[in-house]
Amino acid sequence: xxxxxxxxxxxxxxxxxxxDGRSPEEYRDVTIETDVVANAEGSARVRIGDTEVIAGVxxxxxxxYPDTPDQGNFMVNVELLPMSNPEFESGPPSIDAIELAxxxxxxxxxxxxxxxxxxxxxxxxxxxxxxVDICPINAAGNLFDAASIAALAALKNTKLPETDxxxxxxxxxxxxxxxxxxxxxxxxxxxxxxxxxxxxxxDPTSAEEKAVDTRLTVASMDNGELCALQKxxxxxxxxxxxEQMIDLGISTAAEIRKKL
Amino acid sequence: xxEITVEDKAVAVPGELLAKGMDCxxxxxxxxxxxxxxxxxxxxxxxxxxxxxxIPLTGVYNPKRGDxxxxxxxxxxxxxxxxxxxxxxxxxxxxxDGTSEFVARGADLTKYYNLGDYIMVxxxxxxxxxxxxxxxxxxxxxxxxxxxxxxxxxxxxPRVIGKHxxxxxxxxxxxxxxxxxxQNGLIWLNAxxxxxxxxRNAINMIAENSHISGLTEKVKSFLEEVTGKKVEIVERPExxxxxxxxxxxxxxxxxxxxxxxxxxxxxxNFDRNSDRPGNRNR
Numbered sequence: 001x002x003x004x005x006x007x008x009x010x011x012x013x014x015x016x017x018x019x020d021g022r023s024p025e026e027y028r029d030v031t032i033e034t035d036v037v038a039n040a041e042g043s044a045r046v047r048i049g050d051t052e053v054i055a056g057v058x059x060x061x062x063x064x065y066p067d068t069p070d071q072g073n074f075m076v077n078v079e080l081l082p083m084s085n086p087e088f089e090s091g092p093p094s095i096d097a098i099e100l101a102x103x104x105x106x107x108x109x110x111x112x113x114x115x116x117x118x119x120x121x122x123x124x125x126x127x128x129x130x131x132v133d134i135c136p137i138n139a140a141g142n143l144f145d146a147a148s149i150a151a152l153a154a155l156k157n158t159k160l161p162e163t164d165x166x167x168x169x170x171x172x173x174x175x176x177x178x179x180x181x182x183x184x185x186x187x188x189x190x191x192x193x194x195x196x197x198x199x200x201x202x203d204p205t206s207a208e209e210k211a212v213d214t215r216l217t218v219a220s221m222d223n224g225e226l227c228a229l230q231k232x233x234x235x236x237x238x239x240x241x242x243e244q245m246i247d248l249g250i251s252t253a254a255e256i257r258k259k260l
Numbered sequence: 261x262x263e264i265t266v267e268d269k270a271v272a273v274p275g276e277l278l279a280k281g282m283d284c285x286x287x288x289x290x291x292x293x294x295x296x297x298x299x300x301x302x303x304x305x306x307x308x309x310x311x312x313x314x315i316p317l318t319g320v321y322n323p324k325r326g327d328x329x330x331x332x333x334x335x336x337x338x339x340x341x342x343x344x345x346x347x348x349x350x351x352x353x354x355x356x357d358g359t360s361e362f363v364a365r366g367a368d369l370t371k372y373y374n375l376g377d378y379i380m381v382x383x384x385x386x387x388x389x390x391x392x393x394x395x396x397x398x399x400x401x402x403x404x405x406x407x408x409x410x411x412x413x414x415x416x417x418p419r420v421i422g423k424h425x426x427x428x429x430x431x432x433x434x435x436x437x438x439x440x441x442x443q444n445g446l447i448w449l450n451a452x453x454x455x456x457x458x459x460r461n462a463i464n465m466i467a468e469n470s471h472i473s474g475l476t477e478k479v480k481s482f483l484e485e486v487t488g489k490k491v492e493i494v495e496r497p498e499x500x501x502x503x504x505x506x507x508x509x510x511x512x513x514x515x516x517x518x519x520x521x522x523x524x525x526x527x528x529n530f531d532r533n534s535d536r537p538g539n540r541n542r
Contacts, residue, residue: 002376008406012453019408021457207408 001212023093024201042158046150050140055150062129071128072119076105107219111188111227118183118253141205148190189253190219193245218249268307285415289314321347321414321444330442346444351392378404407450412467414445419470434483435459
C-alpha cells in the first residue's frame with residue numbers, strides 16, 4: 001500500500017469508518033458449514049465476507065513419541081494456494097503459511113482442547129494422530145481468524161474411522177466412520193487484533209492488512225480464559241493497548257462461538 | 261441467404277453457432293469459421309441488423325488500444341515504469357510518454373511515479389505479442405493521489421459508467437465524490453469517509469445487478485434513501501464529451517466510447533508493429 005492510500009485510510013479511521021463502511025470492531029458476516037469434504041474425517045468451510053477457507057481433518061494411526069508414549073499427536077498444516085490470492089506462489093510453504101499454521105496450532109494446542117491422552121490406543125505402540133489441513137479458497141483478508149475458526153469447526157465435526165486389528169498392526173478403514181467424536185473439551189478461537197497507528201481493528205480486508213503495523217492474535221476459550229497470544233509485525237504496544245486487545249479478542253470470539 | 265440461429269439477448273457459450281451464411285457479420289466476441297459465425301465468449305447475444313456481437317458476462321481485461329485504464333506501478337526501470345493493469349499482461353510506461361518534464365540523465369524516477377502508485381493511463385499500443393505500451397498524454401491522465409481503489413468485473417464497467425456517463429455522474433453528484441473509472445475494472449474513489457462508503461456500495465450494487473433493467477432508477481432510489489437528498493439523473497447530450505476539462509469529461513467520454521465501440525461494423529485492429537520488417541510472426 002502506498003503512502004497516499006494509507007493516509008486516506010487513516011483519515012477515515014479517525015472518524016471511525018472503514019473503507020467498506022464497518023466500524024473498527026465490526027466483523028464481516030461469518031458463515032460456517034461443516035461436512036464439506038467427503039474424504040476427510042471432519043471438515044468445515046468458513047466464510048468471512050469474501051474470505052473463504054476450507055479445513056479438513058485426517059486421522060492416522062501413529063507410533064507415539066518416546067517422551068509422550070501415552071499421548072496422541074496433533075498437527076496443523078496450512079497451504080496458501082496461488083488460486084486464492086495473486087500474491088501467493090506455489091512451491092514450498094512460505095513464511096506466512098508457516099506462521100499461520102503455527103498460530104492456529106498454538107491456539108488449539110495450548111488450550112488443551114484435545115485430550116491427547118484419550119487419543120492413545122495402546123501405550124507406546126498405537127495412538128491417533130490428528131492432522132488438520134487448511135486451504136484458503138479466497139484470501140480476502142483475515143486468514144488468521146478464518147483458519148482458526150475452520151480448524152475448530154472441522155475438529156468438532158470429526159468422527160473417528162473404524163480400525164481393524166491384523167496381527168499386531170492396526171489398519172484404519174477410512175471408508176467407515178464410527179459415531180465416536182474427537183475428545184474435544186473446549187472451544188478455543190483465535191481472534192487477531194490489528195493496530196494501525198494507534199487504531200485497533202478486527203477482521204481486516206486485504207487492503208487494510210497491507211497497512212497494518214502490528215497485530216496480536218488472542219486465543220481464548222469458552223470460559224473467557226486466554227490460552228495463547230502471538231504478536232506479529234513491527235512496532236510496540238502499550239500495556240493499555242494489550243489489555244484493550246485482549247478484551248476485544250475475548251468478546252469477539254464469544255460472538256463467533258455462537259455460530260459453531 | 262443467411263440465417264441467424266440465436267435469439268437476441270440469449271446467453272451464448274463459446275463455440276455456440278450464432279448464424280449461418282456469409283451475409284451475417286461477426287463483431288466483438290464472435291468469429292467466422294467456414295460460412296458460420298460462432299461465439300468466442302460467454303455472454304449475451306446482441307443482434308442489430310446483420311451484425312452479431314456478444315456482450316461478455318465474465319472474463320478478464322484484455323488491453324485494447326485507446327482504452328483509459330488505472331494501473332499500479334510495479335517496477336521502476338532505467339527509462340520508464342512497469343505497470344500492472346489488472347490483466348494477464350503488464351504495461352510499459354516509457355519515460356518519454358510518462359512525463360512532459362525534462363528528465364536529466366540518471367534522475368530518480370520514483371519522484372514521478374513510485375512503486376505502488378496508482379496512475380490513470382491510456383493504452384497507446386498493443387502488439388501482436390501483447391506488449392502493452394502506455395501513455396500519460398491525454399486529458400485527465402495523472403497519478404491518483406489519496407483515495408481508494410475498488411475492483412469490479414471489467415465487463416461491468418459500461419454499466420458503472422452508464423449511458424453517456426449518467427450513472428457515474430449521478431453517484432458523484434449524490435455523494436460529492438471524485439470517481440475515475442478505468443476500462444480494466446479498477447475504480448478510483450475519493451471523498452469524505454461517509455460519502456465514500458455510500459459511493460462504494462452504489463458501485464458494488466451496480467456491478468452485482470448489472471443485468472437488471474431499470475438499474476439507474478434503482479441506484480437512484482438507493483442513493484436517495486441513504487443520503488436523504490433528492491438525486492437527479494444527469495444525462496449528457498451525445499456530442500458533448502472531450503471538450504470540457506477535468507475529471508467529469510474524462511470518464512464520461514469513455515462511457516461514450518465504450519458504448520459505441522464495436523457497435524455497428526466489425527472493427528479491425530490494425531497492428532502498427534506488424535508492418536515492421538523485424539516482425540515475422542504473421
